[in-house]
Amino acid sequence: MIRRRSLLAAPAILPALASTGAQAQPAWPQKPVRLVVPYAAGGGTDILARALAEALRPTLPHPIIVENRAGAAGVIGSELVARAEPDGHTLTAVVSTHVMNRHVLAQIPFDPIRDFTPVSMLTRNTMVLAASHTLPFTDIQGLRAFAAANPARLSTGSTEALSQFIGQELARRLRLEIPDVQYRSGGQLMTDVVAGHLPLGWTSTASATPHLATGRTRIIAVSTATRTPFFPDVPTVQEQGIPDFDLAGWVALLAPAGLPDAISARIRAAVDGAFADQAFRARLTALGIEPDLRPPAETLAAMQREDRIWAAASAAGHIQRQ
Incomplete structure (x- = not known):
């Protein structure tokens, strides 16, 4: 009888266990989020990061803290993020030279693509x-x-x-x-x-x-x-009068490699919500910032394309390592 009762109770227990597992999934954010801008204050990326942090403040339980870590063409701040825990509480906003750096600097202490998780493209520069x-x-x-x-x-x-x-x-x-x-x-x-x-x-x-x-x-x-x-x-x-001259940059939101897909999705949903707000978009227009939201897969593809472009430019001698 005991065994029969246990078997009868099992179906009721399974939904409870599934519910408990879902509740155990970590929320984001659980503490203030560091948004590292690896460039000096006052530039376009810093302006965008601070505007986005302010737009996200009412929708999140913890603030986004923008932290400037300038130096070495963005390498210093980017390395800090590459080495951070991939839990969604350390992010970075980088420009397209994040990828280009590996072709123009003598060496960098990380792989600009493999050591990061693309979360979202943000803007076109x-x-x-x-x-x-x-x-x-x-x-x-x-x-x-x-x-x-x-x-x-x-x-x-x-x-x-x-x-x-x-x-x-x-x-x-x-x-x-x-x-x-x-x-x-x-x-x-x-x-x-x-x-x-x-x-x-x-x-x-x-x-x-x-x-x-x-x-x-x-x-x-x-x-x-x-x-x-x-x-x-x-x-x-x-x-x-200069034919075929077409060069632009972008700003992307990246996290350390290994960021769980569920947390990445939460971050991107919050960012998408901010960019959908008409007041925020009007502010971007006033600041001279052109939105260009793209999901992680498209962001990764853009980074890989940039890598191929600058590899070819380096091979042709149009850029040299410093």
Whole structure:
């Protein structure tokens, strides 16, 4: 009789056990989340990360804390995340040079693809050429003429490998020598452009937009094949006589390798909810940030594509290791 009762009770016990197992699945977040921005404060990625953290605050039981860990073209902050516990409480927002770094730096202490879990693509980064108000030209052809007449007067600021490559590729296509000046963030670069200390700089729309109201800088070109909606009157480099010039970046949200799929899905659902909010999207527009949400598989595919592009550029000698 005892055995029969046990067998009869078993079906009732199984749903209870399944329910207990479901409840035991870890929630996210269980504590404040570190969102590491491996670049200096004030740049486009930092601006986006802080806006996203603020948008997520009302929907999560714990805050997202943005932490700047700049240095070594993003390697220092990215390494911190690569070595973190894959529990969803340490994330990073990186630009596309996260992948490019392995082809331009002598060595990096992690694999930019294998040692991270893609959570979501966040935005597309159209790069723009900002010029100081002290310069007499307003377009690429004017830049070419000025540089030819004043060979030592121009330099181009950059903040990472992509913007550096764009600046040097444009100079190469124009048959000019324009030295590159490296900055730690787009905010610092734009401050020097506005002050007249830096003639030119390639940076993101998010970094450039807050400075346009000063009247001390102008945007003279965009890097992509199509114009950006943020500066619809600014022609592309292609439109200004340089064919097949189409280069852009992105910002992606990554976690350490091994992040459980269930936690990844929770994080992405929260991010999707923030981006669906009209007030948040309006804020991104005001900041000059172009949303480009993509799921993990598409984010991984974009990273792998970038890896192939920069491997080919390295083989062709268009980029060199530092």
